[in-house]
Amino acid sequence: MKQLMLIGFGAMAEEVLAHMPAELVLRWVVVTERSRNRVRALLPPSVAVVTRIAECTGKPDLVLECAGQPGVRAHGVDVLARGWDLAVISVGALADAELADRLHAAAATGRSRLHALSGAVAGIDGLAAAREGGLDEVLYTSRKSPASWRGSAAEQMVCLDTIAEPYVFFRGSAREAALAFPANANVAATIALAGLGLDKTRVQLMVDPGISTNQHRIHASGRFGEMNIELCGMPLERNPKTSTLAALSVVRACRQAVSSVVI
Ligand SMILES: NC(=O)C1=CN([C@@H]2O[C@H](COP(=O)(O)OP(=O)(O)OC[C@H]3O[C@@H](n4cnc5c(N)ncnc54)[C@H](OP(=O)(O)O)[C@@H]3O)[C@@H](O)[C@H]2O)C=CC1
Numbered sequence: 570m571k572q573l574m575l576i577g578f579g580a581m582a583e584e585v586l587a588h589m590p591a592e593l594v595l596r597w598v599v600v601t602e603r604s605r606n607r608v609r610a611l612l613p614p615s616v617a618v619v620t621r622i623a624e625c626t627g628k629p630d631l632v633l634e635c636a637g638q639p640g641v642r643a644h645g646v647d648v649l650a651r652g653w654d655l656a657v658i659s660v661g662a663l664a665d666a667e668l669a670d671r672l673h674a675a676a677a678t679g680r681s682r683l684h685a686l687s688g689a690v691a692g693i694d695g696l697a698a699a700r701e702g703g704l705d706e707v708l709y710t711s712r713k714s715p716a717s718w719r720g721s722a723a724e725q726m727v728c729l730d731t732i733a734e735p736y737v738f739f740r741g742s743a744r745e746a747a748l749a750f751p752a753n754a755n756v757a758a759t760i761a762l763a764g765l766g767l768d769k770t771r772v773q774l775m776v777d778p779g780i781s782t783n784q785h786r787i788h789a790s791g792r793f794g795e796m797n798i799e800l801c802g803m804p805l806e807r808n809p810k811t812s813t814l815a816a817l818s819v820v821r822a823c824r825q826a827v828s829s830v831v832i
């Protein structure tokens with residue numbers, strides 16, 4: 570049986586746990602001090618609920634971050650430096666160049682690897698392959714309901730209560746988007762890392778009062794040809810900012826960890 574460590578235990582982690590392959594067992598959950606009692610009450614005694622990686626005894630086969638960018642910042646270096654592989658869903662944390670350098674250095678020290686998960690979008694495989702032949706442009710457009718943008722910097726850019734028409738409230742680079750919208754634009758960073766990089770990938774963020782899905786569109790062109798990928802994702806019931814597919818991409822990483830044929 571392989572052993573899993575989860576960093577963070579919010580809406581996404583609960584969805585992951587509900588769909589985890591039977592060959593993987595959850596042994597450790599890393600949480601904030603303020604959430605320790607809440608999470609402790611949700612999990613069986615066989616799962617250690619800790620606030621620091623140093624409190625963990627044993628060695629996980631896989632560490633999955635579902636904690637948001639602050640979780641990557643707080644624990645990523647520690648995990649990688651110990652030689653444990655880390656899969657992150659909050660890929661936007663890598664838009665912080667200083668943190669990205671520290672993660673690279675820790676992975677080199679620990680001879681470990683950081684895996685950026687595909688998250689809420691499809692097409693990361695094709696985009697990463699296309700990059701090998703040279704890309705000319707990549708544009709990512711995210712379109713979500715007012716409820717999905719609540720609690721984000723969008724509230725300072727547009728009135729989410731009264732908006733009546735679809736509206737683009739942000740245009741910028743993937744780095745700017747991932748840093749300004751840490752719970753909503755991780756996908757921008759993932760697309761950038763697979764493709765043209767954080768500063769050359771263009772991003773548009775839209776609010777649309779007429780939709781209830783989280784919509785993602787990737788347009789890319791280069792020597793490979795052209796791609797237009799569009800995806801309408803169902804938000805998680807417990808967190809409308811997060812698409813169900815993002816949680817399922819974490820489940821996919823679990824499946825890959827225990828499968829002899831990896832797809
Ligand atoms: N790549 C992608 O496609 C997507 C990525 N995401 C990323 O996934 C993250 C999680 O999503 P979701 O579960 O819906 O969000 P939630 O807000 O429901 O849960 C996040 C959890 O992480 C915990 N947390 C925060 N900081 C730390 C830390 N330093 N150490 C351990 N745990 C911590 C929070 O605890 P507390 O409540 O105590 O703060 C909370 O329980 C998002 O914030 C986003 O970064 C989301 C959607 C798509």
Ligand SMILES: O=C([O-])CC(=O)C(=O)O
Nearest residue numbers: 689753754755756811812
């Ligand atoms: O789930 C989504 O639609 C995307 C998201 O929040 C993110 O990229 O952080």
